[in-house]
Amino acid sequence: MDRRNFIKAASLLTAGALSAPRFADAVENGFQPSPDYGWRVFEVTTRVEAAASASAARIWLPLPAMDEAAWSKTMGNLWQGNASQVTIEESGRYGAKMLAATWPAGAAAPVIEVTSRFSSRDRAIDLTQPGKVAALAPDLARLYTRPTEMLPTDGIVRKTSQEITRGARTDLDRTRAIYEWVVENTERNPKTRGCGTGDIRGMLETGNLSGKCADLNALFVGLVRAAGIPARDLYGIRVADSRFGYKSLGKSGEISRAQHCRAEVWLSGFGWVPVDPADVRKVVLEEKPGLTLKDDLVVAARKKLFGAWEGNWLAFNAAHDLKLPGSAGPAIPFLMYPQGENAAGRFDSLDPDGFRYKITSRELTA
Numbered sequence: 001m002d003r004r005n006f007i008k009a010a011s012l013l014t015a016g017a018l019s020a021p022r023f024a025d026a027v028e029n030g031f032q033p034s035p036d037y038g039w040r041v042f043e044v045t046t047r048v049e050a051a052a053s054a055s056a057a058r059i060w061l062p063l064p065a066m067d068e069a070a071w072s073k074t075m076g077n078l079w080q081g082n083a084s085q086v087t088i089e090e091s092g093r094y095g096a097k098m099l100a101a102t103w104p105a106g107a108a109a110p111v112i113e114v115t116s117r118f119s120s121r122d123r124a125i126d127l128t129q130p131g132k133v134a135a136l137a138p139d140l141a142r143l144y145t146r147p148t149e150m151l152p153t154d155g156i157v158r159k160t161s162q163e164i165t166r167g168a169r170t171d172l173d174r175t176r177a178i179y180e181w182v183v184e185n186t187e188r189n190p191k192t193r194g195c196g197t198g199d200i201r202g203m204l205e206t207g208n209l210s211g212k213c214a215d216l217n218a219l220f221v222g223l224v225r226a227a228g229i230p231a232r233d234l235y236g237i238r239v240a241d242s243r244f245g246y247k248s249l250g251k252s253g254e255i256s257r258a259q260h261c262r263a264e265v266w267l268s269g270f271g272w273v274p275v276d277p278a279d280v281r282k283v284v285l286e287e288k289p290g291l292t293l294k295d296d297l298v299v300a301a302r303k304k305l306f307g308a309w310e311g312n313w314l315a316f317n318a319a320h321d322l323k324l325p326g327s328a329g330p331a332i333p334f335l336m337y338p339q340g341e342n343a344a345g346r347f348d349s350l351d352p353d354g355f356r357y358k359i360t361s362r363e364l365t366a
Helices: 003-017 023-029 138-143 155-165 171-185 200-206 213-226 277-286 296-304
Strands: 040-049 057-063 072-081 085-091 096-103 111-120 231-238 259-267 271-275 313-317 339-342 357-364
Touching: 040 057, 057 111, 057 313, 072 085, 072 096, 096 111, 096 313, 111 313, 155 171, 155 200, 155 213, 171 213, 171 259, 171 271, 171 277, 200 213, 213 231, 213 259, 213 277, 259 277, 259 313, 277 296
Parallel strands: none
Antiparallel strands: 040 111, 040 357, 057 096, 057 339, 072 111, 085 096, 231 259, 231 313, 259 271
């Protein structure tokens, strides 16, 4: 437990009290994230009530691990429950953090609950004004250009990236070309389970460029990496409604099915730049019936989501191909959902009713 961080967090609550856009103005003026709106503080609680098992059971819950001075600060975690052992684990080169809980065989009504606090704010980068930004450390540049199991950078992925970026002169131009290509050529599939799997080679080989955020944003990241430019997926969850009038770009209260991944690309003169082509396609499908890429609501989101995003979202980590500590099962492509297993195998993390977990969020104000 980290009670000291929770106590210290109280002094930051006023950071979220700076001026925010009025809802009516936000709708009229379009999607306009800005760090000038100030910091917001949120509390996210995940509660798991696992079924009794004849074998030992283990649960892993993702924890906030992204400390970024410009837009995200972790503020501590508290847990309670009847597990026989609870530890905070950090996994591999990406630094993903999770709470790991274990129950012995035959434990009645296993339960674990973790509450995390974090602060966030909008991001918006003026891509017409490069500045003096230190180069990305060589080890991180290698990490975020390397292939992963679901994000290969050779074969059809590299060929597609080269075709998209032909004639582009700068990394910014190449990245923008890939963003626009993904927006133009993909679509959101409401039947995709969870956020998708991110199998970008399969998407390109079959020509089926539909899915959800873990597919569409992974496609962007993979194509950018294939162009030799550092990029990463950030896996997290929506924690508040959008204050810009987009019902498709927010979620508050019970957020058990509100997981969402975003993307970043490293550009010289700018650093990490926020990008989210998947949310452009979410606006097309969900904002209101019959929208196309030409509608004003979509055009505004498309313009802003290359270089900006709203701070109503918790980033857990940027990890790929995670081996869960103490797990007997295979590695997972990414950690965005609660995970669990017993001797019978891995639980279905995309079924919060069957797995019996509930995630809630609330914003803390002074």
